[in-house]
Amino acid sequence: MSTIEVAxxxxxxxxxxxxxxxxxxxxxxxxxxxxxxxxxxxxAGKSTTIKMLTGILVPxxxxxxVAGLEPARRRTELARRIGVVFGNRSLLWWDLPLxxxxxxxxxxxxxxxxxxxxRLAELADVLELGPLFDRPVRQLSLGQRMRGELTAALLxxxxxxxxxxxxxxxxxxxxxxxxxxxLRLNRERxxxxxxxxHDLADIERLCPRMLIIDHGRVLYDGGTAEIAARFGxxxxxxxxxxxxxxxxxxxxxxxxxxxxxxxxxxxxxxxxTAAQLVAAVSEQAPLVDLAIEEPDIEEVVRRIYTGxxxxxx
Amino acid sequence: xxxxLAALETYAHLAAASIRSRAQYRLSFALDFVGTFVSALxxxxxxxxxxxxxxxxxxxxxxxxxxxxxxxxxSFALTDMLVGHLDGFGELIRTGxxxxxxxxxxxxxxxxxxxELAIRRLGxxxxxxxxxxxxxxxxxxxxxxxxxxLLLLTLGTGTAIYAGIWVAGAAIAFWTTExxxxxxxxxxxxxxxxxxxxxxxxxxxxxxxxxVVPAAFVAYYPCVVILGKPDPVAGLPWLGLLAPVVALATxxxxxxxxxxxxxxxxxxxx
Numbered sequence: 147m148s149t150i151e152v153a154x155x156x157x158x159x160x161x162x163x164x165x166x167x168x169x170x171x172x173x174x175x176x177x178x179x180x181x182x183x184x185x186x187x188x189x190a191g192k193s194t195t196i197k198m199l200t201g202i203l204v205p206x207x208x209x210x211x212v213a214g215l216e217p218a219r220r221r222t223e224l225a226r227r228i229g230v231v232f233g234n235r236s237l238l239w240w241d242l243p244l245x246x247x248x249x250x251x252x253x254x255x256x257x258x259x260x261x262x263x264x265r266l267a268e269l270a271d272v273l274e275l276g277p278l279f280d281r282p283v284r285q286l287s288l289g290q291r292m293r294g295e296l297t298a299a300l301l302x303x304x305x306x307x308x309x310x311x312x313x314x315x316x317x318x319x320x321x322x323x324x325x326x327x328x329l330r331l332n333r334e335r336x337x338x339x340x341x342x343x344h345d346l347a348d349i350e351r352l353c354p355r356m357l358i359i360d361h362g363r364v365l366y367d368g369g370t371a372e373i374a375a376r377f378g379x380x381x382x383x384x385x386x387x388x389x390x391x392x393x394x395x396x397x398x399x400x401x402x403x404x405x406x407x408x409x410x411x412x413x414x415x416x417x418x419t420a421a422q423l424v425a426a427v428s429e430q431a432p433l434v435d436l437a438i439e440e441p442d443i444e445e446v447v448r449r450i451y452t453g454x455x456x457x458x459x
Numbered sequence: 460x461x462x463x464l465a466a467l468e469t470y471a472h473l474a475a476a477s478i479r480s481r482a483q484y485r486l487s488f489a490l491d492f493v494g495t496f497v498s499a500l501x502x503x504x505x506x507x508x509x510x511x512x513x514x515x516x517x518x519x520x521x522x523x524x525x526x527x528x529x530x531x532x533x534s535f536a537l538t539d540m541l542v543g544h545l546d547g548f549g550e551l552i553r554t555g556x557x558x559x560x561x562x563x564x565x566x567x568x569x570x571x572x573x574x575e576l577a578i579r580r581l582g583x584x585x586x587x588x589x590x591x592x593x594x595x596x597x598x599x600x601x602x603x604x605x606x607x608x609l610l611l612l613t614l615g616t617g618t619a620i621y622a623g624i625w626v627a628g629a630a631i632a633f634w635t636t637e638x639x640x641x642x643x644x645x646x647x648x649x650x651x652x653x654x655x656x657x658x659x660x661x662x663x664x665x666x667x668x669x670x671v672v673p674a675a676f677v678a679y680y681p682c683v684v685i686l687g688k689p690d691p692v693a694g695l696p697w698l699g700l701l702a703p704v705v706a707l708a709t710x711x712x713x714x715x716x717x718x719x720x721x722x723x724x725x726x727x728x729x
Contacts, residue, residue: 241479254469
């Protein structure tokens, strides 16, 4: 039995007398221990799917089994076996010190005290929460709070973790810390993870497999490496030179666009590092400013539509 | 929620957390307490003024009316303490915070109810209790054990009736967010204005149901039984004995509307 089984899943909403189809016949399965990225542009149906998988929303039609249970019907039973983190909603008690939220969750999930203490100590250690325990949640930074949310979602030792945009709004350091933690959780505990994100980099670093959805349908279900090899692996270095120049000649990278003194240089991290390129650029011309762009999901989706990436089943 | 003791324990933890959350606003608590006490007192003074002109009202003396008032007042105050915060439930729906409750291993209604225990409403409760004590001391009733038990039971059934109605009224929010979206089709963006008449409708409906339909079973009919009075309204002076049935039915109805609402829940955006 797969941990997640979804077949012919649909969900429609009535909005302004019209029927909007948010999820339009999705099929996929996730095996225990997998880490799967579930991505798509805004409004693609990502969150609606997660909400149906966790029992928050009732599907319009189709079949779902999560840990062998039908989510909407056996919601409270399922709740003990899954953990859910929402990037934009809190599982914590806003006005209370962090410690008290964890204590309340212990009561809500009926975790025996010694077990709770052991898990909390472990999570607090890995996520470096110790100094934050006595602070009210409303005083935590976004990154600190997200570490608190992860702890809250894992205190009852769920076998399956749903993450809905867990890195949204986080700074680079917090983002890296959250990613590293999730990898460990999956490797050491075998926790199955389904992650929705807007950020392709999250998926590249965490999930060997990804599902891309758009307009409520699965557009791609397959290896992340495959997507990355064809597209995701590239970065773009945007440089502002002191003056307009013809495209720079660089080894391991090529200028894909110029606009006055600004040039876009696409490269693969395997062929050249950003630092090498910056050094090479500044040897040829005075460099005023620079930025690095990561490929975004809209671009990947666009390229799938235009046939640059093949659709997998 | 099979084990009522465990549920009660969980309730106690959640309710205590809500009280701790509010503990930082002590002044507001004190003002609230005094405010509700004073406003409740004015209600009762109005009745006193009425009786200073008419010694008997519709065949009821002042102590008898006080019994009615005390029973209804305590029931309402207890309901307000336990589920009064459901008035703000629409906000949980609107912001999607309700999602969080749905991924926890407890019923959503239980969690929403347990999310606050408004001890600041003790002002209203103590005022109603004082009126009831006056009534008990002065009403022409020979207080036997069964009558005392009936009085206490009536406070419980009255609270249950009000609570059932309150829950059903709050559950309307599951649908009104959708109604508001329909309204937005015509007003585009004026969501606050558009939602106003609908909220008003919810409040109006709840008041009608709360005060007209089962109010008879909150205080009137049980008091008729306790006082041993005739019933000029329906000619059924024993009707008050059905209050527990009405209470259970009202609670069941409130729960049913809630559950229908949860199945209808749309969550919001992202």
